Amino acid sequence: MPVKEFKLPDVGEGVAEGELVTWLVAPGDRVEEDQAVAEVETDKALVEVPSRYDGTVEELFVEEGEIVPVGDVIISFRVGEDGDGGGTEGEATGEPTGDSDAGATESATGASAEAESEADAEEPATPSGRTFAPPSARRLARELGVDIAAVDGSGPGGRISEADVRAHAEDDGDSDDGPSVKSASDAPDPKPAPTPTDSGSSGRKSAVKKRGGSGAGSGSEAAATASTGAAAPGPAGRETTLATPATRKVARELGVDIDDVPTDETRDGEAFVTGEDVRAYAEAPESAGEAAEASADASAPEPKSVDVSTSADAAGATGASPASESVSTDETVPYRGVRRTIGKQMERSKYTAPHVTHHDTVAVDALVEAREELKPRAEEQGVNLTYMPFVMKAIVAGLKEYPSLNSELREDEEEIVLKGDYNLGIAVATDAGLMVPVVENVDEKGLFELAEEVRDLASRARERELKPAEMKGGTFSITNFGAIGGEYATPIINYPETAILGLGAIEERPVARDGEVVAAPTLPLSLSIDHRVIDGAVAAEFANTVMEHLEHPLLLLTH
């Protein structure tokens, strides 16, 4: 039983090394040819490295988390009695025609192992590397990740047919196709296999917008199923619905039209739906058996079971194994459009500006009172007075005292720009993702004016009717995650601004007063700053000033 070594294969695209993220096998495990043994992450993609042999894992040479150069031996296998004999015991260089000595147990260390050489020896059938195959076969080869030059053609003159390509794909232990790419971002991927949660719509590309009514279609499908369940509430069929992006994602994944999800909750006068609402609505008609099965799956994953790859390469291998467990319920959602724009922006901010988040809580009894008092007057003018304008004013007071939080760092020019305007961006969750309309010159505006402007911007943001200019020129941002719930967060700065204030929910919480714990309305604050520009002490002082103005709203009159 020879020991075969296996090196990290070239995963293509000029990648020279990869991080071994996870071993999917352990020494002693039996593996089949093409079974994935490890996941390796390059800067381009997470790839699965398939075994080239049937056999038993002998030894792993690399720790999880280690960076491995292409060509380094990562694993050795003890393979079955298929050797042709005659090799020298103990050499274990992994030559494809290695020995079959049953006594060999030594671990392989030969750095010169040439496990891949087999495939290299295969010669293209024609000069100049040209292969003769119809376009359909060539495309299939790309789809299956098969190097068509390595396929044996069965047609006249060695012409390659689609059947030849398929046969090669199923039998490519000898090929140098390399690992199957699971999530390369740019190279054309093998088409993802439809997953159980796929709602059956044909448009698969866009996370932004699906044309041809597929969205509506899946919604009504879900609605139709829902109405068959006895206890299922009927579709609500609203025009618009407020929900966080995460909730909308859940709805998309479950094929639920969010406007159909019943809810009693409202925000800003509009129906508000949570992720639980969506799940409850989607699951209502499902049988108890199914649900139990699903949760069993989720709670008891096989520790070392091989992840079922969606790639066509691995399909052959998994087809052979018992299909009882491990049917993947993962869904792949494209990382595109606004989602990616948000992602890039977050990435840029978080990786450029060292964030520090300062947390504090302010008791706001007086603020609550002040608002209560002003509210009817605001209503007379048709304005719905929220706490936001007070907070904005308090922030301006703080910014005036600590201008470094109202700034931008221009790295290239090596200068910090202290902004003369007080333009506050307000993060708004919309269908399309997070948007940040900007209220300009907050210092010059009254509370009612601010309230009205925030309402207008937020509603137009949800309608996607904002003009680009209305999202520009911010000097400091506010994110009111408390509107959805929660106390503290670690907001990401709206780069190139240098600070952002997150507002928790104003709720009654225990507060110590004169040696006693009493209930008082409090507002939790989370202030993230770019530590390159702002020191922690300044951030704390700024927060103190803001809190002082919220605690004693009369102070706002002094600005």
Next chain:
Amino acid sequence: MVVGDIATGTEVLVIGAGPGGYVAAIRAAQEGLDTTLVEKDAYGGACLNRGCIPSKALITGSGLAHEAGNAESMGIHADPAVDMGKMVEWKDGVVDRLTGGVEKLCKANGVNLIEGTASFADAHTARVAHGGEGQGSESIEFEHAIVATGSRPIQIPGFDFAEDHVWSSAEALDAKTVPDRLGIVGGGYIGMELATTYAKLGSDVTVVEMLDDILDPYEDDVKRIVRKRAEELGVEFHFGEGASEWSEGADGGYLLHTETEDGDESTYGVDKVLVAVGRRPVTDGLDLEQAGVETDDRGFIETDDRTRTAVDHVHAVGDVAGDPMLAHAASKEGIVAAEVIAGEPAALDQQAIPAAVFTDPEIGTVGLTEDEAEAEGFDPVVGEMPFNASGRAMTTGHTEGFVRLVADDETGFVLGAQIVGPEASELIAEAALAIEMGATLEDVAATVHTHPTLAEAVMEAAENARGQAIHTLNR
């Protein structure tokens, strides 16, 4: 927490609505991608408005007039009068139908159409300036862009297209009258197609060409047949001469001055000068560098076999991405670009791209010539069928030319074809299919072809290569 400003967003932005761009846009939309197509001028690009289609219209019109007037041997006596204005009007009607169709198709497939001139602001934003002063502009955020801005005629020093008597191919395809004397600078395919057209319309055509023959990329026996026929039509050729300037002639016309490498000068009397010395990519004003895309020293955008530029999410297709500068190549590239963006396993993996020249007779070529096959390491075998042995060719009155197939001797795979003769532009399609499918000479020879057709000549050429031809002597 934040997305900066979101302007109009699109998943795929296509710049230029020629055969590269509009095809890319339609396929992208078919793939379910949100697609925006920006065109600054006219849908259909050079091809539909001032290239392939207008030239073929005039070639057919002039050919018909010429045929009718030269068919005494068939017993037809006619002296057709050509109303050039009317012919151009008819051509415009064809163009309008086609460009209108392109616009409709785009809309029907859900492509957002924007009229204006696009340029890159950064790697994910383009600005579109709407035509005319004060018409404003908008920015478009895109995830992927496909640059399909095409090419324009090269202008040479001393010959300004702004001058009335200096034509580019565009003006030559829009002339209301036929010039008595037409000088043509450049004997490439555009120059030769228009030389044939105007000769048939009655112009005295003079072609000056720097090289020592016409149609540089083609084989000698192919060129010879076309040149001989052009000479029969009265076209005068001056090889080894470059156009240097023009001056006003005594007769109210102009003098076209030329110079050889050794400094020998000549002048030719002309009424119009058509400059057809090639086309260069349109990238000016695009601000490609804002997207991080560079052009090579000839101004073309370099792309890989998935039409990607150095910047992965920016693709380039068609003339702007370099050779072959042909409409069908542009369209194929457009389809691949859209499919790659959609995540399909598409690639420019075709074995060959056919090309046609609509001279008299026509030329159609695809794949390798005998020499090229040899250079690539094949052991080529060649089969030919001259049209003067084709019954159908005789009945059309056009028997010049031949079909030649090049194949690999060992395996029989068809590698290339050169056809010169009647309908060569149509006949080449069969050879292209054979090459693309990996067909062998036997496959082509054993496919029954209709009699009597010109296409039989393709079958005969395959049989000839196998030493089994019936109607020609086997080599």
